Structures are given as structure tokens and as C-alpha cells.
Amino acid sequence: MSKPKVGFFDFSSCEGCQIELTNYGDTAFLELLNHIDIVEFREAMTETAGDLDIACVEGSFTREADRARLESIRKRSKIVIAYGACAATAGVNALKNHQADYKENVYGKDAHMPHLDSSKALPISAAIKVDYSVYGCPMDKYEFLRIVTHLLHGKEPVIPNYPVCMECKRRETVCRYEDGDHCMGQVARAGCNAPCPADGIPCEACRGFVDQPNEVALVKVLKERAGFSEKRAQEKSRIFTAALRSDSK
Amino acid sequence: MCNCCSSNNHSHNYDEQNIFLPKEAKIVRAVQATATERHFTLRMASGEKMKFDPGQILEVSLFGFGEIPIGLASSPTRENTFDIVIRTVGRVSTAINKLNEGDSLFIRGPLGRGFDLNLLRNHNILVIAGGIGLCPTRSLIQYIMDRRSEFKKFSLFYGAKDPSQQMFLEDLANWRKSNDVDFHETVDRGSDDWKGNTGVITTLFKKSSITPDTKVIICGPPIMFKFVIAELDKIGVARKDVYVDLERRMKCGVGKCGHCQINDKYVCVDGPVFSFDEIQNLEEAI
Amino acid sequence: MNVYFLKEHDFNSFMSKMIESKKVIGPVAKKSKFVFDKLESPEQLRLDYDVTILPPKKEFFPTCQKLVCFDGNKFEGCINPQEKILFGVHFYDVKAIDMTDHLFSEKNQDWNYLANRKATTIVASNIQKVSGRAFFASVGKEVGPKGHDAFITKINGGYVFEAITDKGEAIVKFGKFEKASDSQKSEAQSANESMLGKCPEKLKYSSSEIADKVRKNFTNEKLWEEAAHDCFSCGSCNVVCPTCYCFDVQDDWNLDQKTGTRSRYWDACLTEDFSKVSLGGGHAENFRESRGDRFRHRIMRKATYLNEKLGGPACVGCGRCSSACTADIADPVNVINKIMEAK
Incomplete structure (x- = not known):
């Protein structure tokens, strides 16, 4: 049986998730190459190919003009994976949906150059059908390996619908709240094995929310236990989940 | 050498006692029962005959895909093969339903508590099966048919959503003709060539005469239980004489993992067959 | 000795x-x-x-424990x-x-x-x-x-x-x-x-009094809904509990795509998917759908369900769940004393 053909594509993103794939630093990635053929990958090669078994699409859908390119990727791919937070949930890009003056703040005097025009930042599922999502900013390369392994066998990947707290507890990380800090692990989708709290950094929910996040309780805990102001508590979870919150735009 | 830990030191003395270690079974027949259900006949690879009670369950697995609980769908009175029917719903069932004759499946069991035949023998029996509820009850139906003289009057009500959802077509044809079973069937929605009864399963009660001294077995979607029980109450069947075959998210099949727990009962160990008076006061059961 | x-x-x-x-x-x-x-x-x-x-x-029961190793159909x-x-x-x-x-x-x-x-x-x-x-x-x-x-x-x-x-x-x-x-x-x-004498918290009733009254409040939907209002369904209370032992079983292949393992992982009945059964076609049935249902299940399991088997409640008063719960709603002492003091 010939090896499945896999392509990588990018839209509005930093392309960091593609770089992350080449960062294994061990034999895992090379071992994976025994089982798949990467036929399109701008970060490491110049070739392009025709039909694909798996298309990994990085980045958000932010311009109507990108729809045609997304549709053409969909058309020639058996499976489309939203690859990384920007593609899966619109990630940090969706922050701009809540701000009118982002261009001036980011680009200064260049703000009115036409190539900087864009509409709302949306997950790619707003434009095309997505079969599976690899969450995270950046995506977890080991989770990606597991997802690809499952797809090679025709098995739907297992993506947790429980929060990061479970993973912190399983590895006995001292809770950020116990250290007087804040955290959003209670509403964040697990699957990364909670590396940030283990390193003393709060979870920012870069993998998005679990299916039913308790946003009201999060605000309450951020205020009562982390000492946040009402405004900061209300807005805290927006960084990676602007497109998932009940007030998404 | 063990592939998971590269150890040569595993103590395999525990294999006999390891409740998570499956046994290989070979598929001797695979038939697409409906668009979504596949009917497998299996034989243990060792050739040994599996001993089980009607109503018991198996954990069926494929390595890499996982394990699912499945009710045995044939009677222990039959040869040294056994049947299971699998509906394509998730990762494991999707993978299993791609298999064919000659392929292997991996089995743990029989597990759980099936039907207590001693309580059923020498009594009138009514089996009420809705949808895929016919699969686990088929083990009891076959048993009764094979040992017909051990039971008194035997009635069987079977309901399916529509004629295309009917399973075990050969069995149905036999039961329609047989004098050994008072068989009635219905579909929720008929089709152009459907000449039988149309309506919910309780409409079959008026087609038969069920007496209060009947032992009743119910298996089907949760919504069905309530309506059937109401009919049985009207007839005057005691609730201790009603047995239900429950479905839950069983995972380990051996009463450990907690997924199928209802109150203090584990469906996979204390059931899946319960007498109705055992569970009627257990919240979350029905 | x-x-x-x-x-x-x-x-x-x-x-x-x-x-x-x-x-x-x-x-x-x-x-x-x-x-x-x-x-x-x-x-x-x-x-x-x-x-x-x-x-x-x-x-004895690691957070992730290998149950079966396989190589194709050998195991x-x-x-x-x-x-x-x-x-x-x-x-x-x-x-x-x-x-x-x-x-x-x-x-x-x-x-x-x-x-x-x-x-x-x-x-x-x-x-x-x-x-x-x-x-x-x-x-x-x-x-x-x-x-x-x-x-x-x-x-x-x-x-x-x-x-x-x-x-x-x-x-x-x-x-x-x-x-x-x-x-x-x-x-x-x-x-x-x-x-x-130095415990900061105290249950004020006997195990059997608690078991009876908690059990009687099973159908008190309002009580459980209120108790679970701030619940994240995060499962922390389960995972840190010394008497919880629920687990999920998952199969995974190794990178060679041929060998692999069937392992069990600590699971938690508070999480949304714990009692969810897939029905196919994207449909599912969840036997404990709401936060309140799941919150109740945990309290029932600690205070009543296992008492007969264990000779007492399945809780030893370590207080781990109370401190692991960021919303601070998991404390069995608070939940149970509240139930006991309600009429």
C-alpha cells in the first residue's frame, strides 16, 4: 500500500505549528516519515502536489479572498485537519474581532495599506468542512503524531473533552491557585499534558474550551481567588478563546 | 520481549488471573444484518466451547482500536460457536464492522449476570424486544426454542423502527411459521410492501393474551420500558416477574471502572439483566 | 508483633x-x-x-497503567x-x-x-x-x-x-x-x-445518619443544581480522592504502527463525557447529563452507595478534594452538613 500523501498549508498564522513539527529533536518525526509522504510543506520544501490524503491547514480564515484557496484544498483532500489553534478555533487572531483600533495599534502609520485589510478572524471551519482539529498554540507535536497514527489506521482520533486540571492533578503539579496565581485550566481542553502549570505558568486555554466551559464560575474564581478586577476577570479568557466564548463576535 | 517496556522480566504467571487479558476468537461468518448492524458468528481460536448464560455480555476488542461491551446474541445450546451483532457507532465498532470471515476478534468473557433460567423454566414467558434489543434477547429466545419442553407458553413481541431495520430475517421467517412461539411483530413506520402491524410495541398486547402468571423479559430503548411496564401493570404481572436487560456505558466489564454504575449497582457485573423490582426504585436506572 | x-x-x-x-x-x-x-x-x-x-x-494503580501490550494480533x-x-x-x-x-x-x-x-x-x-x-x-x-x-x-x-x-x-x-x-x-x-482533635473541619453526624439523609435527597434537584452551580466538571475532586478508582481504557499504537498498548487512565465521574454513550450518527446519550447529576453522583458514592460494601463511607476525610477544587464547592463537610441541616 502506498503511503498516505500529506500536505501543509498556511493562512493567517505565524506558521509556528509547522515549525513545531520539525522540532521533535528525536527520531519520532523521522519514524513518522516511514509511514507518510509529506508532499507539500512550505516550511521545508518547494514542491506542490495534486490529490492529498491529509491536508493540515494552519491559520485562521480572515479574508473572503482566502475562501477559494481553502475550498480547493478541501476538494483535493480526503481528510482536512485544522492544524493548531488559529485554524481550529481562530486562536489569538480572534482577539481583533473585539477591537476596532487594532490596526492602528499594530501597524501604526502603515495601518491603511490595502494588503492589511481583513475581516473577522474565524476558524477555517467557517469556510470549509473540517474533519479533525489539532488544538494548541503551538499544537502539541506528540498529540499530532497520535492523531496521524490513528488516521493511518482509519480510527477517529481521541481528543479529550475534559479540562487541563485533570492532567495537572495526574502529574501532581502544584495548582497555580495554591501558589497565589491564577489559571484557566478548569475550562481549557486537555490533551497537552499540562506543561505550562508544571513550569509555573498559568494555563491560558490555548487549546480552547472544553465543550461546556463554566464561564460564570471562571470569572468568579478569577476574582475571588486570584484577586482579579471584574473587567480583567471578564476578559481574561478571551486571549485564545475569543471565538468560543458566549460573547464571541 | 515486551514491546511496551522492552522488558524481558514480565511475570506471566498472572496471565491466567488477568481479567484484562482477552482470548482470540475467529470469525466464521459475517453478515450485514442491516445498513448499520453486522452479525458475526465466532469460534474461540483455541477450539474450546464457551460456556455462558443467555443475557451475558462479552468485551470484544481489536488491538489499537479498543474494546466494547456486546451482549451475546446466540444460545449456549448451539454448537461451539457464538453470535454477536455490532452496530456501527464509534471507533471500535466501525473497525470491527469492516472485518470478514477468517479475521480475528479478541474476547473477554462471558461477563455479568444473564437470565436466571431456573426462574424461567416451567413458566409462561413473554420476551419484548425493541430495535437492537433483539440481539441480547435472541440468546434466550434460541435457548427456549431449543429446549421448548422446559417452558410453558412462549410469546415474543418484536418492534423495529421500519422494515429495513429488522434483523435476523431467517429467524423472523422461522418464528412466523413456528407453532412453538406466539410471535408478533410491529414497525413504527411501515413501507409500501409492509403488510404487518404498524405502531409502537405496546400495540402488540392486544394481539396476544398474556396472563398475569407470565415471566416477562424486556430489552430495548429506555423510552420503551415505561410504556411496556404500564401495560404489564394492567395485566397484573408482578414486577418481580419482569426482567430488564439494561444498557450503559460499560467499559471494563468487570465492575471496576465505574462508568456503568447506577446507584450501588454495576450494570456489567450486577446486570445487565435485572429484575424490575430490583431497580424500579433506583434513580437513574430507567 | x-x-x-x-x-x-x-x-x-x-x-x-x-x-x-x-x-x-x-x-x-x-x-x-x-x-x-x-x-x-x-x-x-x-x-x-x-x-x-x-x-x-x-x-498500585498508576495514573496511566499498561494492561495489554500487542504486536499485531499477538498480545x-x-x-x-x-x-x-x-x-x-x-x-x-x-x-x-x-x-x-x-x-x-x-x-x-x-x-x-x-x-x-x-x-x-x-x-x-x-x-x-x-x-x-x-x-x-x-x-x-x-x-x-x-x-x-x-x-x-x-x-x-x-x-x-x-x-x-x-x-x-x-x-x-x-x-x-x-x-x-x-x-x-x-x-x-x-x-x-x-x-x-486538631482537624479544622468536622462532620456533625454519624455515617448512617448521613447516608440516610443524603440518599433521601437524591431527588432534590434544586439542592444538587445549586451545589454544582460553580462546578467546572474538571474532575479534580475525583483525581485527588484516595477512594476514587474509576478509569478509562484507551488503545494506542506505537510509532511503528504495528505494536502498541492498551492502557487505563484515571478517569473522573464529574467530567461531562464520563457516562456518555455514543449512539452513532453523531448522537449520544448521557446518563448523567447535568453538572448537578454528576455532582450528586460523587456525593452519593462517597456518602451512601458503597457503605454496605466498605462498612462505612467511601471518604476518609483527607480534605484533598476540598483544596483541589478551585471553586471551593467540593468540600464534603460543607455539602453534607448543608444537607443534614436542611429540613
Whole structure:
């Protein structure tokens, strides 16, 4: 049986998730190459190919003009994976949906150059059908390996619908709240094995929310236990989940 | 050498006692029962005959895909093969339903508590099966048919959503003709060539005469239980004489993992067959 | 069996000798908290710990445990017990281990747990510092700690070591133990008894009163909904609980795409998907759909469901769930006292 053909594509993103794939630093990635053929990958090669078994699409859908390119990727791919937070949930890009003056703040005097025009930042599922999502900013390369392994066998990947707290507890990380800090692990989708709290950094929910996040309780805990102001508590979870919150735009 | 830990030191003395270690079974027949259900006949690879009670369950697995609980769908009175029917719903069932004759499946069991035949023998029996509820009850139906003289009057009500959802077509044809079973069937929605009864399963009660001294077995979607029980109450069947075959998210099949727990009962160990008076006061059961 | 005394200044050499010849697991510091971990040196041991993040059951029932290894259609079990000494277990955790021993033994014996358990020598220790949410003195008083092999208690100038089983007696050879005097024994006894008075939290009713009333409130939907209003369904209360033992089983292939493992992972009945059954076509049925349903299940399981099997509630008052819950709604003392005081 010939090896499945896999392509990588990018839209509005930093392309960091593609770089992350080449960062294994061990034999895992090379071992994976025994089982798949990467036929399109701008970060490491110049070739392009025709039909694909798996298309990994990085980045958000932010311009109507990108729809045609997304549709053409969909058309020639058996499976489309939203690859990384920007593609899966619109990630940090969706922050701009809540701000009118982002261009001036980011680009200064260049703000009115036409190539900087864009509409709302949306997950790619707003434009095309997505079969599976690899969450995270950046995506977890080991989770990606597991997802690809499952797809090679025709098995739907297992993506947790429980929060990061479970993973912190399983590895006995001292809770950020116990250290007087804040955290959003209670509403964040697990699957990364909670590396940030283990390193003393709060979870920012870069993998998005679990299916039913308790946003009201999060605000309450951020205020009562982390000492946040009402405004900061209300807005805290927006960084990676602007497109998932009940007030998404 | 063990592939998971590269150890040569595993103590395999525990294999006999390891409740998570499956046994290989070979598929001797695979038939697409409906668009979504596949009917497998299996034989243990060792050739040994599996001993089980009607109503018991198996954990069926494929390595890499996982394990699912499945009710045995044939009677222990039959040869040294056994049947299971699998509906394509998730990762494991999707993978299993791609298999064919000659392929292997991996089995743990029989597990759980099936039907207590001693309580059923020498009594009138009514089996009420809705949808895929016919699969686990088929083990009891076959048993009764094979040992017909051990039971008194035997009635069987079977309901399916529509004629295309009917399973075990050969069995149905036999039961329609047989004098050994008072068989009635219905579909929720008929089709152009459907000449039988149309309506919910309780409409079959008026087609038969069920007496209060009947032992009743119910298996089907949760919504069905309530309506059937109401009919049985009207007839005057005691609730201790009603047995239900429950479905839950069983995972380990051996009463450990907690997924199928209802109150203090584990469906996979204390059931899946319960007498109705055992569970009627257990919240979350029905 | 015998009761010994070990002088304070002989303690580290005792621990060193034990660590040299056996794998010894004990409480060690992790930032401001404590965890059970393999001891490399006696100095790491912190018998003055209040409570560990995870209970010691992880030594028999790891958070991820391989059950079956496979290579295509060939497979084998992964039971591979390693002898170890679990040193410094507080009595509430000893009670909890005795409960999981029972639960993994009843009906179908699970040797994936039991083999590890049987290979372990448990040395209990007195509580020198009580954690901020503990209520071990007022819960399940009818069930005493049992199943441990020895009990070590810090007293003035040293330790009283009570060997309870042969496995416990076998440890004595690592140190300069002498027979304990009656006054040392009674000092140890009062050290243990005095800690019972220091719990910051207290259940005010007996186990059977609680079991009855909690059970009667099963259908009090409003109560459970309110109690679970701030619940994240995060499962932290389950994962840190010494008497919780639910698990999920998952298969995975290794990178060679041929070999792999079937493993079990600690699961949590508070999480949304715990009782969800896939019906196909994207449909599912969840037998405990709401936060309140799941919150109730946990309280029922701790306060009533297992009482008959265990002789008392499936809660030992360690207070781990109370402090692990960021919304601070999991505390069984608060939940149960509230139910008991309602009319």
C-alpha cells in the first residue's frame, strides 16, 4: 500500500505549528516519515502536489479572498485537519474581532495599506468542512503524531473533552491557585499534558474550551481567588478563546 | 520481549488471573444484518466451547482500536460457536464492522449476570424486544426454542423502527411459521410492501393474551420500558416477574471502572439483566 | 508483633540502609506541597507533611497503567509487580488503601492492582501536621485503619515503630531498633490520639445518619443544581480522592504502527463525557447529563452507595478534594452538613 500523501498549508498564522513539527529533536518525526509522504510543506520544501490524503491547514480564515484557496484544498483532500489553534478555533487572531483600533495599534502609520485589510478572524471551519482539529498554540507535536497514527489506521482520533486540571492533578503539579496565581485550566481542553502549570505558568486555554466551559464560575474564581478586577476577570479568557466564548463576535 | 517496556522480566504467571487479558476468537461468518448492524458468528481460536448464560455480555476488542461491551446474541445450546451483532457507532465498532470471515476478534468473557433460567423454566414467558434489543434477547429466545419442553407458553413481541431495520430475517421467517412461539411483530413506520402491524410495541398486547402468571423479559430503548411496564401493570404481572436487560456505558466489564454504575449497582457485573423490582426504585436506572 | 524504639539520631542511617536495598517511596516536598515519590536519600523524606497532592494509591494503580501490550494480533499482559516499601502513609490513606484493596478484589480480582499491592510493604506514620481542610477525625469512625504492615510514630527523642505483619517486622533489620518501653508506647498512642482533635473541619453526624439523609435527597434537584452551580466538571475532586478508582481504557499504537498498548487512565465521574454513550450518527446519550447529576453522583458514592460494601463511607476525610477544587464547592463537610441541616 502506498503511503498516505500529506500536505501543509498556511493562512493567517505565524506558521509556528509547522515549525513545531520539525522540532521533535528525536527520531519520532523521522519514524513518522516511514509511514507518510509529506508532499507539500512550505516550511521545508518547494514542491506542490495534486490529490492529498491529509491536508493540515494552519491559520485562521480572515479574508473572503482566502475562501477559494481553502475550498480547493478541501476538494483535493480526503481528510482536512485544522492544524493548531488559529485554524481550529481562530486562536489569538480572534482577539481583533473585539477591537476596532487594532490596526492602528499594530501597524501604526502603515495601518491603511490595502494588503492589511481583513475581516473577522474565524476558524477555517467557517469556510470549509473540517474533519479533525489539532488544538494548541503551538499544537502539541506528540498529540499530532497520535492523531496521524490513528488516521493511518482509519480510527477517529481521541481528543479529550475534559479540562487541563485533570492532567495537572495526574502529574501532581502544584495548582497555580495554591501558589497565589491564577489559571484557566478548569475550562481549557486537555490533551497537552499540562506543561505550562508544571513550569509555573498559568494555563491560558490555548487549546480552547472544553465543550461546556463554566464561564460564570471562571470569572468568579478569577476574582475571588486570584484577586482579579471584574473587567480583567471578564476578559481574561478571551486571549485564545475569543471565538468560543458566549460573547464571541 | 515486551514491546511496551522492552522488558524481558514480565511475570506471566498472572496471565491466567488477568481479567484484562482477552482470548482470540475467529470469525466464521459475517453478515450485514442491516445498513448499520453486522452479525458475526465466532469460534474461540483455541477450539474450546464457551460456556455462558443467555443475557451475558462479552468485551470484544481489536488491538489499537479498543474494546466494547456486546451482549451475546446466540444460545449456549448451539454448537461451539457464538453470535454477536455490532452496530456501527464509534471507533471500535466501525473497525470491527469492516472485518470478514477468517479475521480475528479478541474476547473477554462471558461477563455479568444473564437470565436466571431456573426462574424461567416451567413458566409462561413473554420476551419484548425493541430495535437492537433483539440481539441480547435472541440468546434466550434460541435457548427456549431449543429446549421448548422446559417452558410453558412462549410469546415474543418484536418492534423495529421500519422494515429495513429488522434483523435476523431467517429467524423472523422461522418464528412466523413456528407453532412453538406466539410471535408478533410491529414497525413504527411501515413501507409500501409492509403488510404487518404498524405502531409502537405496546400495540402488540392486544394481539396476544398474556396472563398475569407470565415471566416477562424486556430489552430495548429506555423510552420503551415505561410504556411496556404500564401495560404489564394492567395485566397484573408482578414486577418481580419482569426482567430488564439494561444498557450503559460499560467499559471494563468487570465492575471496576465505574462508568456503568447506577446507584450501588454495576450494570456489567450486577446486570445487565435485572429484575424490575430490583431497580424500579433506583434513580437513574430507567 | 513487636513494638520498637529508634533513636532520633539513628533514623537517617536506618532510612539510608533501607533505601540502599529496597525501592522506598515516601512523602517529599514539591514546592509548597508534598507528593509521594521514590526516595534517593533520607533527607528528602518529610514525615512532617500535612497531606500529599495525590494519594498513595498511585503506587498500585498508576495514573496511566499498561494492561495489554500487542504486536499485531499477538498480545500479552503487563502485570509486572516490583517490590517496594511505601513509607510514611497517614492513617486516613491507610483506610483508603484498604477500601481500594477490597474494591479491586471483590467479584473479579484485578491483579493489575493487586500484584502491585501485594509487592508493597506499607509503613504508616503519625500525622505531625494537619492539613487545612482535613476532617479525618469525624468521618467513618466505625472503620479503623488496617492492611498496613507497620506504624511509625514520632515521639520525643525518636520513633516508636510497631511491626504489625512479617513484612513490617522485616524492616527492623535496617536500623538499630530496641524494644520500646511502656512509656514510649503510651507517648506514641497519645501523639496519635491528640492529632484527632486538631482537624479544622468536622462532620456533625454519624455515617448512617448521613447516608440516610443524603440518599433521601437524591431527588432534590434544586439542592444538587445549586451545589454544582460553580462546578467546572474538571474532575479534580475525583483525581485527588484516595477512594476514587474509576478509569478509562484507551488503545494506542506505537510509532511503528504495528505494536502498541492498551492502557487505563484515571478517569473522573464529574467530567461531562464520563457516562456518555455514543449512539452513532453523531448522537449520544448521557446518563448523567447535568453538572448537578454528576455532582450528586460523587456525593452519593462517597456518602451512601458503597457503605454496605466498605462498612462505612467511601471518604476518609483527607480534605484533598476540598483544596483541589478551585471553586471551593467540593468540600464534603460543607455539602453534607448543608444537607443534614436542611429540613
